[in-house]
Amino acid sequence: MGLDLEDLVRLPNDTVTANPTAVGYKLTGGEALGNLEAFDITKDCPVEILHTTMLGVTKYLLLEFCNYLDSDELKDLELKCRSYDSKAFRRMLSSSLRLRRSFVGRDYKVFSQQAAVILNDLLHHGWSAKSEEKMEGLRAFFDCFRVHGEVMSLLFMSKIETKFSMYKLLLNKKTEELTAMIGVVDNFLVAQGNMTANSKMGNKPKLHILHHIVEDIERFATAIHFESEKGE
Structure with a gap:
């Protein structure tokens, strides 16, 4: 049976006090x-998607x-x-890319939702005349x-009513695919001298932690339900 901190605290010298606040302990909820x-x-602390994805992998990539x-x-x-401009997605970045290091989570999330469409357009139009070496790097990032x-679309699903096993397999597969693609970019940047090993x-x-999120989804439902900082 657990003990209530308000009733009893065992100190490091193995003495016991019934008045924890008198010896510097503070009630915090923990x-x-x-x-x-x-x-x-x-196992009982699920992966937090704000810091693992938007302020983790998404931030690194951007x-x-x-x-x-x-x-x-x-x-x-x-x-x-x-x-x-898209009828399906109306949100815009709230800050300039010059301030990208100071983005909050929702800015990284917005960019992650726009990036593939924007880069596909640039690669086929505005940047199509770039050198082959430059295009190799741009395609790797794309x-x-x-x-x-x-991966982000799968993580932010609020409910899986059918084919949950298929959903888990797909999320695992896409997470592994993302890791492999990041490895390609890493190796390219190292070879170009733009990154150290x-x-x-x-x-x-955080990229490693992301691979454990399916285990948490099995126990706690989809990741959006254990997102701890919705305001950001």
């Missing part, structure tokens, strides 16, 4: 964990992509983001953003 019969922090572009290409991308958008996106813990 003491409720003491009333659980069991708690495994590696920052590396913008670093790869020259100033004119970055202006082209900015213009496309600002003029994006592949990343395309698959990344698919130690700073590869594929080495980031």
Whole structure:
């Protein structure tokens, strides 16, 4: 049976006090964990999609992509983001790409939803005359953003009423595909001298954590239901 922090606290010197606030303990809500019969922090804390995707993988991709572009290409991308018009998707970036390092989660999410459409247009029109070496890098980033958008669409489903097993298999497959595409971009940037081997996106813990999200979905339903910071 768990103990209530307000009633009893065992101090490091193995003495017990019935007045925890007198010795510096503060009630924060976390003491409720003491009333659980069991708690495994590696399994009972689900992957938080804001920090793992938008402020994790999405941010890594956008920052590396913008670093790869020259100033004119970055202006082209900015213009496309600002003029994006779709009946299916009306949201726009709230900040300039110049402020991309200060984006909040919803800005990264908006870009992730626009990126594949915008880059497909630029690759076939505005940037089609680029050198083959430049196009190789642009196509690699496009592949990343395309698959990344698919992963994000799967993660933000509110309900899966049928074929849940198929949904899990698809999410696993797309997450593995995204990881492979990021590896291609990493290797390309390292070969071009634009990235060190130690700073590869594929080495980031958040990309590894994303591979565990299906386990959490099996236990807690789709990821949007354990998103902890909806306002951002």
